[in-house]
Amino acid sequence: MSTERMKAEEFWNREHIVEKFWKGLADGVIYARKCKECGAIEFPPHIACNTCGYHETEWTTLSGKATLKSFVRTGILNARLELEDRGLKYVCGEVQFEEGPAINAVILGISKKKAKEVREKLPVAVRPVFFDMGRYTTLFFELDE
Numbered sequence: 691m692s693t694e695r696m697k698a699e700e701f702w703n704r705e706h707i708v709e710k711f712w713k714g715l716a717d718g719v720i721y722a723r724k725c726k727e728c729g730a731i732e733f734p735p736h737i738a739c740n741t742c743g744y745h746e747t748e749w750t751t752l753s754g755k756a757t758l759k760s761f762v763r764t765g766i767l768n769a770r771l772e773l774e775d776r777g778l779k780y781v782c783g784e785v786q787f788e789e790g791p792a793i794n795a796v797i798l799g800i801s802k803k804k805a806k807e808v809r810e811k812l813p814v815a816v817r818p819v820f821f822d823m824g825r826y827t828t829l830f831f832e833l834d835e
């Protein structure tokens with residue numbers, strides 16, 4: 691295969707993966723990629739495996755069951771204005787899916803007062819919120835209580 695053709699194919703694959711990922715969220719499905727070699731799960735999805743470097747991964751979905759391991763309340767420089775505008779309380783934290791991958795995510799519904807309470811209980815269970823931002827749907831979390 692020519693280098694040009696490979697580049698075009700790689701580009702197409704990447705676009706395809708990004709598109710499927712966002713469409714999935716709009717439908718309430720969390721798509722990830724599973725490595726055909728070592729079984730590691732890539733989320734957000736990548737074409738290649740970041741764990742072993744193998745070039746082939748395949749589609750899988752995540753259950754959405756996850757754990758909040760740590761979090762920070764945001765300050766003025768890293769505030770999510772689209773959430774502030776909606777008057778929502780939130781924090782940003784490390785969320786680990788039951789299937790393995792960990793991401794930095796927004797956890798909704800945690801006020802300053804609630805943050806104190808939650809911090810003492812970490813790690814805590816969280817569940818996905820498929821949040822309609824208007825132009826697209828994104829993945830946030832909320833406490834599973």
Ligand SMILES: [Zn+2]
Nearest residue numbers: 725728739742
């Ligand atoms: Zn791998």
